[in-house]
Amino acid sequence: MTVRIGVIGAGMIGQYHIGRLTGALAGAEVTAVTDIDPARAAEAAALAGGAQVLPDGPAVVSSPAVDAVLVTSWGPTHAEHVLGAIAAGKPVFCEKPLATTAEDCLRIVEAEIAHGSRLVQVGFMRRYDEGYREMKRILDADGIGEPLMVHCAHRNPTVPEAYHSRMAAQDTAVHEIDTVRWLLDDEITSVQVLTPRATRHRFPHLTDPQIMLFETARGVRVDVEVFVNCQYGYDIQCEAVGERGLVRLPDPARAGVRTAERHSTGVPQDWKERFGAAFDTEFAEWVASVARGEGATGPSAWDGYAATVITDAAVEALEEGRTVAVHLKDRPPFSTPGAGR
Amino acid sequence: MTVRIGVIGAGMIGQYHIGRLTGALAGAEVTAVTDIDPARAAEAAALAGGAQVLPDGPAVVSSPAVDAVLVTSWGPTHAEHVLGAIAAGKPVFCEKPLATTAEDCLRIVEAEIAHGSRLVQVGFMRRYDEGYREMKRILDADGIGEPLMVHCAHRNPTVPEAYHSRMAAQDTAVHEIDTVRWLLDDEITSVQVLTPRATRHRFPHLTDPQIMLFETARGVRVDVEVFVNCQYGYDIQCEAVGERGLVRLPDPARAGVRTAERHSTGVPQDWKERFGAAFDTEFAEWVASVARGEGATGPSAWDGYAATVITDAAVEALEEGRTVAVHLKDRPPFSTPGAGR
Amino acid sequence: MTVRIGVIGAGMIGQYHIGRLTGALAGAEVTAVTDIDPARAAEAAALAGGAQVLPDGPAVVSSPAVDAVLVTSWGPTHAEHVLGAIAAGKPVFCEKPLATTAEDCLRIVEAEIAHGSRLVQVGFMRRYDEGYREMKRILDADGIGEPLMVHCAHRNPTVPEAYHSRMAAQDTAVHEIDTVRWLLDDEITSVQVLTPRATRHRFPHLTDPQIMLFETARGVRVDVEVFVNCQYGYDIQCEAVGERGLVRLPDPARAGVRTAERHSTGVPQDWKERFGAAFDTEFAEWVASVARGEGATGPSAWDGYAATVITDAAVEALEEGRTVAVHLKDRPPFSTPGAGR
Amino acid sequence: MTVRIGVIGAGMIGQYHIGRLTGALAGAEVTAVTDIDPARAAEAAALAGGAQVLPDGPAVVSSPAVDAVLVTSWGPTHAEHVLGAIAAGKPVFCEKPLATTAEDCLRIVEAEIAHGSRLVQVGFMRRYDEGYREMKRILDADGIGEPLMVHCAHRNPTVPEAYHSRMAAQDTAVHEIDTVRWLLDDEITSVQVLTPRATRHRFPHLTDPQIMLFETARGVRVDVEVFVNCQYGYDIQCEAVGERGLVRLPDPARAGVRTAERHSTGVPQDWKERFGAAFDTEFAEWVASVARGEGATGPSAWDGYAATVITDAAVEALEEGRTVAVHLKDRPPFSTPGAGR
Structure with missing residues (x-):
C-alpha cells in the first residue's frame, strides 16, 4: 500500500521533500524524478534510493510506476503539470503557487470539478504547524469569541538579490494570506500596502519592509508586517x-539561558528550522489521504486560486499605492477554505 | 523647601493625585483646592490634610500659599487655568489634554515662550513607566538600529456609555501618540483609521475597535489597535x-500559576493598576523639578499641542474615511519632544 | 534496506511503538509479534499491517524475517529476551528497565562485550527530546561553564492505584537519573530521599511527593521533585x-490565550503529548543505526545497568531513611554515558 | 503629623534609607543621626536636609526630636539600640539581623512583651515585594491547595572577599528563611546543608554554592540554592x-529584545535594582503604622528571633555536616509570623 510518487522538479525544495518522503516518513516511495537539468534529476533520483529519471513532466505523470505526483518545479510550469495530473486522474501535490496566473488557477479548479473529486493539494504547510493548529482549535471552539482583527509578522533575516518587491506578496505574505483565510474560515476582499521607511540592509531595488492590510468578507482587519531583511x-x-x-x-x-546579565532564548534562523515539523506532518497527511483514496484533504485548488488572486491584488496595491478590491469567482461546492483539518 | 501645590478640579483624577502628593511622595503638600462642586472641593481638601478651599481657579493660581498649580478640571477649562498660571509665572502641571483645541494649545505655547522658560508640563504618564523607559534607553542606545515600524495595542476591558467614537483618539490613542513621538524623537505627519468588524460588547453608538495608522516625518509606520471593550x-x-x-x-x-491544565498569569484590569507606579514617578520628578526651580522637565506644551492636532486629525480620518495630513506649526526652540527624560 | 523488526510484548507501549514503526517512520516494518496474550498479539500484528504472530520471544528472536528486536514486554522478562537477541547477534531495543535487577543488567553488559560490539539500546527517550538536546548542546559547548547543580521536577497529574512508592524511583525518576548522567557526562554516586508532607490526592499506600537528592562523581548536586498526583x-x-x-x-x-483576566498557555496532560516527538526521533535514529549496521548508538546496556543500580539505591534511601552510596562496577570500554548523540 | 526619625548608623544602608525617607516618601523626616564615624554622621545629616548629629545611640533614642528610631548600625550593636528604644517606648525599625545571638533576640521579644504592644519591626523587605505579595495572596486564597514544597534560589553575581561561608545563611538565605515562614504561615523545624562542587569564581575560603534544606512543622520541604558568585x-x-x-x-x-539570533531580557544586577520598590513600600507602611500609633505591623521581634535561631542552625548544619533541629521558645501572643500584611 506504499504510495509511489513521481517528482517534477528536483531543485532545492524538491530534494528537500524527496528526503523526507524517502528517509523520514512511512508509506511513500519516490519512484520517478524529472528536472530540466538532467544532472540534478539524477542526483535527486539517487537521493530517493534509486528512482527512475524520466525526460519530462508528462512522462512522470503517465508513468505506471507513479500513483501520485509532486510538483516542485519552477512556478510558471506548475499549471501544466497539475492539469496533466488531473487529466490522468492522479493526486497531485503542488508547491505554492498553484499557478502564476489567476486564469491558470481557475482552469485547474474547473478541471478538478470536471473530474468530480479532489485531486489537488497546494503546499501551504503552515496549516500543519502545531502552533497554528492550536490557534485554529481555539478559534473554532469559540475560545476568544468572534474574531475582529489579526496581527501578523513575517520576518526573514535576509533575502538574496534576486528577491524583488512583488515577492513580498507572492512568496512571503502568501503564507499569511492562506493561513488567515483558513484560521478565520473567511475570505479576503481587499488589500492595501503601506511602505515604511526602508531598511538600509536591503538591495536598492527592494521595498522592504511592507505592511499589508487586508479586509475580509466579515469585516475582520488583518495586518501583515513583511520584513525580509530583519537581520536577527x-x-x-x-x-x-x-x-x-x-x-x-x-x-x-x-x-x-541566563548568562552575562541576560536571560535569552534562540530565534530560528530559517524556514526549515521553523517549519520542518510542519512539512513532515503535511506530507504524512497527504500520503495517508492518497493511500485512503481521498486524493487530497489539505489546501485545495480553490485555496491556490484565491492566494494567487489576492497576491496579485497586493502587488497592484503596492505598485499603484491604493486599496485594491479582491474579486474572486463563486466558489465551487467541494473545495472549502476549511479543508486541511 | 516643600512645594506647595494648588489643585484646580477635585474629581476622581484630582483626588487620585492629591492622594499621592499628600500621602505617598516627599517634597510636596497640597495647600489649596477648588472645584465647581464645593462639597467635592471640601472632600478633596480634607484628603489633603486640611488644604484651603478656594472659590475658583484664579484664586488658586494667585494664592500666596501656592507655588505650583495642578490642573485636573474638565478638559474645556484647561486652557484658561494653564494660561493663568503662566501669567502668574507659576509652574503648572495639566492633565491631558493641554487644551481641547489646537488654537488654545498654541496660545499656551506662545504664552510660555513669552514668559521665557518652561512652566507647563502635560500629564502623559507613560514616559515615566519603567517598561517604556527601558524601551527608550534601548532605542536611544541604538540597540535595534534605526526604527522602521511600531506596533501598538491599547485595550480596555469595557468603557462607560458616555464614551464615544472620537474618544478612541482623544482619550485613548492620545497616549500612544505621545509615547511614539517621544520614543522615536520623531513627528507624526499623517493618520488613517481602519474600522474592523465591531464587537457586540459595545454600546451601539461606538465604533470599536479602531486601528489607527500613523506615519512619521522619517517614514516610520505606526499602527495602533484601539479596542476599549476587549473584556479580558x-x-x-x-x-x-x-x-x-x-x-x-x-x-x-x-x-x-499552574493549576487545572493551564499555566497562567494575571492581566491588569485598569489603568491605575497598570500605571500607578508611573504616576508616582511622574509627580515625584515634577515636584523635584519645581523645587529646583526648573519649572518642568516632562512632556511640554508643545507635546500637548501636537497631541491635540494629531488627535483632531485622527477624528477627521475616522469620520471622513480617508488619510489626513497633520499640519503642525514650526516648533519653538525650547520645547522638544525628547523632554521628559 | 527496510529494517524488519520483531516485537516481544504487544501491550500499550508495544502497540504505541508498532504504530509509529508502521505508520509514521520510514525504513522499518514490523514483521513478527508475540505476546503472552495471543489475542493481543493478533491485534498488534494487524496494526502492523499483517505481521506474523509467533508463539514466544525466542521464536521472534530467531525468526529469519526479523533483523532487529524490540522488547516491550513485562519488565521481569526483559533480561531473557535481550540476552537472547545478543546471543543471536541481533540489535535489540529494550524499553526501560533493561532488567529488573542489577545482576541481570550486568549479565547483559557482559554478553554484549563478549559479542564485541554494541547491540543493545535502552528506551530512555528524553535524550531525543529537542529541548533536552538543546540543553546538552549548550552544556557541551561550555555555554554556562562547569555544571554545579541540577534542579529537576517530574510531575504527573495522577497515577493509578497500582503505582507504589518504589515506582517513584523505578518508573518516574529513572528518566531524570538517565538524563542527568547523559547531560553532565558524569556518574551518580549517592542518593538521599526526602519525604515532604504527603498530598491528600493520593492512594494511602503511596509516599508522594518525594524529593531525591543525588551527588555525582564530580560533586554536582541534583535534586529531583517527584510528584505524581500534582493534579494540574x-x-x-x-x-x-x-x-x-x-x-x-x-x-x-x-x-x-488572553481571556477572563488571565494570560495562559496549556500544560501537557500526559507523557505521550509531552514526548511523542522524542519517541519518533528515538526510533528513527535507532532504525537508521541498525540499517547502517551500527547496532545501536543511543542509551547503552551500561546506561541501563547504571539506572537500575541507582534506582535500587533510591528505593533503599527511601525505605531506610538515609543517604545510600551507589556502587557501580568498572565501566567497560565501548559503552559510554555520552552515547545517544 | 510627620514622623520624626532618628537614625543610628549612617553607613551605606543607613544612607540608602535616609535618602528614601527624605527625598521619596511622604510623612517622615530624619531629624537626628549618629554614627561611630562623626564625618559619616555629618554626611548623612546633610543628606537628610539638616538633621542633628548626635553623639551616640542613646542620645538619638532619648532625643525629644525623635518619634521613632531606625537602627542601621553594625549588627552586634543592634540589640542594645533596639532595647533602648523599647525602654523609651519608641517604635524602632531594625535592619536585619534583629540581634546577632538568639539570647539577645529573646531579650528584645521579652522587653517588647513587657512593654505591652508592638514597637519593633525587622527589615525583611521581601514581604513588601509585589511579586511575593501576589504569591502570598494566592496561597492564602487556597489558589494551589495545601503547600507541600518550596523551591528557592538566591543568586548574586559576586561577593567581596570579606564574605565568608557562614554568611550564606546569616546574610543571604536569611531572606528566604523569613519569606518562607511568612508565605506558609508555618515554622521551620530542621535544616540540612548540601555543598555542591564549588565554583572556581569564589575566594578560596568560601563554600559556594550551598543548598539548604529546611523542613517545617507541617512537613513542608524547602530547598534554597544559595549561589553568591553566579556571575550572570x-x-x-x-x-x-x-x-x-x-x-x-x-x-x-x-x-x-530580539537581535543577533536571540530573544532576551535583562537580569537585575544587584539587590537595589531588584528590591528598591519593596524597600520603598516597606518604609511607607512602617511610617504610616507609626503615624497611626500602631508601632509596627511588619516582621516582628519574634520573626527576628526565629531568623537568628534558624540561621544559627544552618551554620551548624554546614559546619558539622548533619541535619540540625531548630528549637524555638514558645511564641508569645501578639507577634505572629503572618504580620506584615
Whole structure:
C-alpha cells in the first residue's frame, strides 16, 4: 500500500521533500524524478534510493510506476503539470503557487470539478504547524469569541538579490494570506500596502519592509508586517483578537539561558528550522489521504486560486499605492477554505 | 523647601493625585483646592490634610500659599487655568489634554515662550513607566538600529456609555501618540483609521475597535489597535521594529500559576493598576523639578499641542474615511519632544 | 534496506511503538509479534499491517524475517529476551528497565562485550527530546561553564492505584537519573530521599511527593521533585546551573490565550503529548543505526545497568531513611554515558 | 503629623534609607543621626536636609526630636539600640539581623512583651515585594491547595572577599528563611546543608554554592540554592508547590529584545535594582503604622528571633555536616509570623 510518487522538479525544495518522503516518513516511495537539468534529476533520483529519471513532466505523470505526483518545479510550469495530473486522474501535490496566473488557477479548479473529486493539494504547510493548529482549535471552539482583527509578522533575516518587491506578496505574505483565510474560515476582499521607511540592509531595488492590510468578507482587519531583511532571525508572529480575548501563535520552544546579565532564548534562523515539523506532518497527511483514496484533504485548488488572486491584488496595491478590491469567482461546492483539518 | 501645590478640579483624577502628593511622595503638600462642586472641593481638601478651599481657579493660581498649580478640571477649562498660571509665572502641571483645541494649545505655547522658560508640563504618564523607559534607553542606545515600524495595542476591558467614537483618539490613542513621538524623537505627519468588524460588547453608538495608522516625518509606520471593550483586561502593547532587531514593552510582572491544565498569569484590569507606579514617578520628578526651580522637565506644551492636532486629525480620518495630513506649526526652540527624560 | 523488526510484548507501549514503526517512520516494518496474550498479539500484528504472530520471544528472536528486536514486554522478562537477541547477534531495543535487577543488567553488559560490539539500546527517550538536546548542546559547548547543580521536577497529574512508592524511583525518576548522567557526562554516586508532607490526592499506600537528592562523581548536586498526583498536568522541569550561568529545559510551545483576566498557555496532560516527538526521533535514529549496521548508538546496556543500580539505591534511601552510596562496577570500554548523540 | 526619625548608623544602608525617607516618601523626616564615624554622621545629616548629629545611640533614642528610631548600625550593636528604644517606648525599625545571638533576640521579644504592644519591626523587605505579595495572596486564597514544597534560589553575581561561608545563611538565605515562614504561615523545624562542587569564581575560603534544606512543622520541604558568585546577575527564584498546583515568583518586568539570533531580557544586577520598590513600600507602611500609633505591623521581634535561631542552625548544619533541629521558645501572643500584611 506504499504510495509511489513521481517528482517534477528536483531543485532545492524538491530534494528537500524527496528526503523526507524517502528517509523520514512511512508509506511513500519516490519512484520517478524529472528536472530540466538532467544532472540534478539524477542526483535527486539517487537521493530517493534509486528512482527512475524520466525526460519530462508528462512522462512522470503517465508513468505506471507513479500513483501520485509532486510538483516542485519552477512556478510558471506548475499549471501544466497539475492539469496533466488531473487529466490522468492522479493526486497531485503542488508547491505554492498553484499557478502564476489567476486564469491558470481557475482552469485547474474547473478541471478538478470536471473530474468530480479532489485531486489537488497546494503546499501551504503552515496549516500543519502545531502552533497554528492550536490557534485554529481555539478559534473554532469559540475560545476568544468572534474574531475582529489579526496581527501578523513575517520576518526573514535576509533575502538574496534576486528577491524583488512583488515577492513580498507572492512568496512571503502568501503564507499569511492562506493561513488567515483558513484560521478565520473567511475570505479576503481587499488589500492595501503601506511602505515604511526602508531598511538600509536591503538591495536598492527592494521595498522592504511592507505592511499589508487586508479586509475580509466579515469585516475582520488583518495586518501583515513583511520584513525580509530583519537581520536577527526568521520570526513568524500571528495574533487573532476576538470579542472576548486573543490567541497568539507560540514561539518555538527553546532552552532558556541566563548568562552575562541576560536571560535569552534562540530565534530560528530559517524556514526549515521553523517549519520542518510542519512539512513532515503535511506530507504524512497527504500520503495517508492518497493511500485512503481521498486524493487530497489539505489546501485545495480553490485555496491556490484565491492566494494567487489576492497576491496579485497586493502587488497592484503596492505598485499603484491604493486599496485594491479582491474579486474572486463563486466558489465551487467541494473545495472549502476549511479543508486541511 | 516643600512645594506647595494648588489643585484646580477635585474629581476622581484630582483626588487620585492629591492622594499621592499628600500621602505617598516627599517634597510636596497640597495647600489649596477648588472645584465647581464645593462639597467635592471640601472632600478633596480634607484628603489633603486640611488644604484651603478656594472659590475658583484664579484664586488658586494667585494664592500666596501656592507655588505650583495642578490642573485636573474638565478638559474645556484647561486652557484658561494653564494660561493663568503662566501669567502668574507659576509652574503648572495639566492633565491631558493641554487644551481641547489646537488654537488654545498654541496660545499656551506662545504664552510660555513669552514668559521665557518652561512652566507647563502635560500629564502623559507613560514616559515615566519603567517598561517604556527601558524601551527608550534601548532605542536611544541604538540597540535595534534605526526604527522602521511600531506596533501598538491599547485595550480596555469595557468603557462607560458616555464614551464615544472620537474618544478612541482623544482619550485613548492620545497616549500612544505621545509615547511614539517621544520614543522615536520623531513627528507624526499623517493618520488613517481602519474600522474592523465591531464587537457586540459595545454600546451601539461606538465604533470599536479602531486601528489607527500613523506615519512619521522619517517614514516610520505606526499602527495602533484601539479596542476599549476587549473584556479580558487592560492590556497595553508596544513593539518597535528597527533595522537590526526589535524591542517590546514588557507585560507587568505577575506570579505564574499552574493549576487545572493551564499555566497562567494575571492581566491588569485598569489603568491605575497598570500605571500607578508611573504616576508616582511622574509627580515625584515634577515636584523635584519645581523645587529646583526648573519649572518642568516632562512632556511640554508643545507635546500637548501636537497631541491635540494629531488627535483632531485622527477624528477627521475616522469620520471622513480617508488619510489626513497633520499640519503642525514650526516648533519653538525650547520645547522638544525628547523632554521628559 | 527496510529494517524488519520483531516485537516481544504487544501491550500499550508495544502497540504505541508498532504504530509509529508502521505508520509514521520510514525504513522499518514490523514483521513478527508475540505476546503472552495471543489475542493481543493478533491485534498488534494487524496494526502492523499483517505481521506474523509467533508463539514466544525466542521464536521472534530467531525468526529469519526479523533483523532487529524490540522488547516491550513485562519488565521481569526483559533480561531473557535481550540476552537472547545478543546471543543471536541481533540489535535489540529494550524499553526501560533493561532488567529488573542489577545482576541481570550486568549479565547483559557482559554478553554484549563478549559479542564485541554494541547491540543493545535502552528506551530512555528524553535524550531525543529537542529541548533536552538543546540543553546538552549548550552544556557541551561550555555555554554556562562547569555544571554545579541540577534542579529537576517530574510531575504527573495522577497515577493509578497500582503505582507504589518504589515506582517513584523505578518508573518516574529513572528518566531524570538517565538524563542527568547523559547531560553532565558524569556518574551518580549517592542518593538521599526526602519525604515532604504527603498530598491528600493520593492512594494511602503511596509516599508522594518525594524529593531525591543525588551527588555525582564530580560533586554536582541534583535534586529531583517527584510528584505524581500534582493534579494540574504532566510537567517536566530541568535546570542546570553552572559556573557562569544556567540553562533551563523549555516548556512545550503552546498558543498564548488572553481571556477572563488571565494570560495562559496549556500544560501537557500526559507523557505521550509531552514526548511523542522524542519517541519518533528515538526510533528513527535507532532504525537508521541498525540499517547502517551500527547496532545501536543511543542509551547503552551500561546506561541501563547504571539506572537500575541507582534506582535500587533510591528505593533503599527511601525505605531506610538515609543517604545510600551507589556502587557501580568498572565501566567497560565501548559503552559510554555520552552515547545517544 | 510627620514622623520624626532618628537614625543610628549612617553607613551605606543607613544612607540608602535616609535618602528614601527624605527625598521619596511622604510623612517622615530624619531629624537626628549618629554614627561611630562623626564625618559619616555629618554626611548623612546633610543628606537628610539638616538633621542633628548626635553623639551616640542613646542620645538619638532619648532625643525629644525623635518619634521613632531606625537602627542601621553594625549588627552586634543592634540589640542594645533596639532595647533602648523599647525602654523609651519608641517604635524602632531594625535592619536585619534583629540581634546577632538568639539570647539577645529573646531579650528584645521579652522587653517588647513587657512593654505591652508592638514597637519593633525587622527589615525583611521581601514581604513588601509585589511579586511575593501576589504569591502570598494566592496561597492564602487556597489558589494551589495545601503547600507541600518550596523551591528557592538566591543568586548574586559576586561577593567581596570579606564574605565568608557562614554568611550564606546569616546574610543571604536569611531572606528566604523569613519569606518562607511568612508565605506558609508555618515554622521551620530542621535544616540540612548540601555543598555542591564549588565554583572556581569564589575566594578560596568560601563554600559556594550551598543548598539548604529546611523542613517545617507541617512537613513542608524547602530547598534554597544559595549561589553568591553566579556571575550572570542577581536572581531570586521562589516556587511553592501545593496539592493542586504551583505558584512562582515573577521575574522583574524587562523589555524583550530580539537581535543577533536571540530573544532576551535583562537580569537585575544587584539587590537595589531588584528590591528598591519593596524597600520603598516597606518604609511607607512602617511610617504610616507609626503615624497611626500602631508601632509596627511588619516582621516582628519574634520573626527576628526565629531568623537568628534558624540561621544559627544552618551554620551548624554546614559546619558539622548533619541535619540540625531548630528549637524555638514558645511564641508569645501578639507577634505572629503572618504580620506584615
